[in-house]
Amino acid sequence: MKKCNFISIIIIFILLEFTFPSLSQNLDDLLNDNTKSINYIENTFKTTRIVNGHSIESPDKGELVFIISHDFGRINQGFYEFFGLDQGTIRLGFEYSPYSWLCLGIGRSSYQKTYDGFIKAKLLRQSSGNRNVPVSISYFGDITLNSLKWAYPDRTNYFSSRLSFVHEVLIARKFNKNFSLQLTPAVVHRNLVEKASDKNDIFALGSGFRYKITNRTSINGEYFYVFPNQLNSDFHNSVSLGIDIETGGHVFQIHVSNSQGMFDRAFITETKGNPLKGDLYFGFNITRTFNL
Amino acid sequence: MKKIVLICLTLMAATSSFSQKFVTKSGHIWFFSSAPLENIEAHNKTVASALDLATGDFIFKVLIKSFSFEKALMQQHFNENYLESETYPEATFKGKIIDIKNVNLKKDGVYNVTAEGDLTIHGVTKHVKVPGTLEVKQGKIKASAKFNILLADYNVKIPKAVTDNIAKNIDIHVDCMLEPSLK
DSSP states (O other), X not given: OHHHHHHHHHHHHHXXXXXXXXXXXXXXXXXXXXXOOEEEOOOSSSSSBSXXXXXXXXXXXXXXXXXXXXXXXXXXXXXXXXXXXXXXXXXXXXEEEEETTEEEEEEEETGGGEEEEEEEEEEEOOEEETSOBOOEEEEEEEEEEEOSOOOOTTSOOOSGGGEEEEEEXXXXXXXXXXXXXXXXXXXXXXXXXXXXXXXXXXXXXEEEEEEESSSSEEEEEEXXXXXXXXXXXXXXXXXXXXXXXXXXXXXXXXXXXXXXXOSHHHHHHOOOOOGGGTOOEEEEEEEEEEEO | OHHHHHHHHHHHHHHHHSOOEEEEEEEEEEEEEEOSSOEEEEEEEEEEEEEETTTOEEEEEEEGGGOEESSHHHHHHIIIIISOXXXXXXXXXXXXXXXXXXXXXXXXXXXXXXXXXXXXXXTEXXXXXXXXXXXXXXXXXXXXXXXXXXXXXXXXXXXXGGTTTSOSEEEEEEEEEEEEOOO
16 A cells, blocks of 8 residues: 555656646747847948948948048158148048948049049858858949049040059958958059059958947058069058047048058059158048938 | 546646747837937837736847837947947846736736836846736737836946937837747
């Protein structure tokens, strides 16, 4: 009889376990999702520029971005030129995304009175979750038109001689909330070069980073390495360091760079400043976003 | 002995045939900020929620990244600067409906209830009491509520430059259609 009692107690316990399964099941478990979704990584950089060069970012669909870029004269000119602030070059530009993957832009620089037009297309987006993609990749291509008065009286003034082209593949990864890195293989084609010995095609590898100090400020850096034996020794690799400051609808980017041009051909192939001699230019970009 | 086994078996049959848990993964929560310079509204239609009618236990889970705004820049600032969704990916509300006993699943109608529990937003947990309604309709339950939170309570800082763009008090609306759980 005692043995029988013992067995019955065990049976009761087992049955009770089945009787109230709901007690052991947490409400939390009901919500646990087995199907993970794709988590796209956003805001790899704050704006469409790292410093002078393009970042992986484009305006969101339907947004118009107005960028005023300003580079002053060389800082090491001293007090008479007020450390370069008496001189300056400016670029005014508009960027617009008709689709979330495509950005179109136009701009006008005072540097060589240049008009530029570009497209930037998103090819791959960094994501985690259901689809794991380590990097974002975009294509960037632009055409620039030099509209200075024709400087070569002995040469025919072809329209095409004034054009140059840039193609870049932007490869970026946001490593964490604060740190993003980008590699930018680039090729610059110039229809007309000054001397016969100058190369029309210039290959370069750009790189840039962002490190966020606070939610609204970050340190940005950029370096474009031009592969050797392409440009003469007057020209240097472009190196820039800046700070992004976001204030609501505006982003201010304040930077120091050895390049004065604010479009890609100019700072990749025509950077005259030697950073080691202090040939640096102070400059800033102001970015304003409009919703159309 | 046989009697006890029989009782257990009948209990088992009784509880399993009568589902008391209700869930949704497509609930709707939206909020509204009314400030002198602009009104901001954002909607999230992928709210996960569960309610146990037997005990009154409930839970709401809201993915911060899934709030969509009229302007993309607002959404970016919301995620990057204010709610910091990478550090605090979700908001939760977990607790008990105090007057769950009044709700009769077999009788369609709107029942006024009070939800009491822990509301966690931006990593900060506050104990709150929220009045709302449970509407029983053909075996489904629609949970609705409207309440107000103070951003400062949840450590969401608004810089002085945008105090005219963002309200200190945010109106939150909840509208979730819960269906019987099959689990």
